[in-house]
Amino acid sequence: MFREPYLTAIPSTDKLDLMSIYDAIFPVLQTLDAERAHRLGIALLRAASQSALALAALRRRYEPLPGSVAVETMGLRFPSCVGVAAGLDKDGEAIPALAALGFGFVEVGTVTPLPQPGNPRPRLWRLPAHRALINRMGFNSKGAEAVARSLARSRTLVPVPVGVNIGKNRNTPLERAAEDYAAAMRALGPWADFAVVNVSSPNTPGLRRLQDATALAGVLDAVIGAARPVRSGGGRDGGPLPVLVKVSPDLSASDLDALLDVCLKRRVAGLIATNTTVSRAGVHGPAARRPGGLSGGPLFQRSNQVGAAIYRRTRGRLPVIGVGGVMSADDAYTKIKAGATLVQVYTGFVYGGPGFAARLARGLADRLARDGFNRVANAVGVEAARWPEPDERPGVPVTPGSVALGSG
Secondary structure, three states: OOOOHHHHHOOOOOOOOHHHHHHHHHHHHOOOOHHHHHHHHHHHHHHHHOOHHHHHHHHHHHOOOOHHHOEEEOOEEEOOOEEEOOOOOOOOOOHHHHHHOOOOEEEEEEEOOOOEOOOOOOOEEEEHHHOEEEEOOOOOEOOHHHHHHHHHHHHHHOOOOEEEEEOOOOOOOHHHHHHHHHHHHHHHHHHOOEEEEEOOOOOOOOHHHHHOHHHHHHHHHHHHHHOOOOOOOOOOOOOOOOEEEEEOOOOOHHHHHHHHHHHHHOOOOEEEEOOOEOOOOOOOOHHHHOOOEEEEHHHHHHHHHHHHHHHHHHOOOOOEEEEOOOOOHHHHHHHHHHOEEEEEEOHHHHHHOOOHHHHHHHHHHHHHHHOOOOOHHHOOOOOHHHOOOOOOOOOOOOOOOOOOOOOO
16 A cells, blocks of 8 residues: 555565675665665565575575674563664564564564554655654554564564564544554564554654653553563563663653653663654754654764663663664664663664674674673673763763763
């Protein structure tokens, strides 16, 4: 329904080296309209996901990954701390191929209970000078039932944890949002290893108001109540499904405190820091005036501030998945030292190509060894105290050490 017609013609065959094709056309993708290029890339990955030989070839090319980048958290084992952020594979079409590329986990979505087309096009723009994207997709989704069927078909082919990012339909009033989140959770929970409550996208009107303590408490109560205690997908069977909350980079310190208080009381499994930003600080050019959320390099400092603040306030009790501006192994390592147990990428993968995840994992292993850490967990939060509070110079990228910092 929402697919470019010509993409359905891409073949899936064991005789086709799909990633060699991807490598060859990657420069061409950069010249296409951003959303068309995205759909073509996902179509190639979807075709690879349907071929056992293609998946085996990808694993030979991009694995094995260094053991030092594996992480155990939330009752799950992640073969690499580098994962795919929500927004890349919204409908769960390409999970096996993404895992074979070396990603240690895949988060699909955002998924809404009912299908919806999202915002009118154009709604995705590149800012190559800033290694950034602006999107105003608006939760375009095939709906929870369709994504659940896709997850059910692929789970036996996916050796890494899979998360589902859930949201409300655009036309659902905020006062009934909890019902939407619960409905999505009931449909998707049996096939997920963790769930992410998205209340921080800037592209659905009013959604960020659900980060308010009272509203968030209602949403979390509904989601946790709908989460199935036993999962039939990959990862861990039995026990409660880990539920995480994805937060905005544009929260003030006081708003973050209130949100964390709710999350701790509801015993959420972790936080994802952060979603895209509405700030355009440090970004210039005509594309910078586009509406929507900004991701990529300009988000890096601000998302690290929020991640470090969460780590300091919870003393590491709530695992942080750091996302925003990871364009290199150095960026991923900085995010871990700021307090992230796991990291996710989207924009970096768009610009970096199919080998990006494996390069990050190997680069991280080198940096851990250089600094005397034999595993990621030993480096988590070692520099969290260096990052300023989120409401210092709000919306402006801040470099550690540029202001007087405390321990938080």
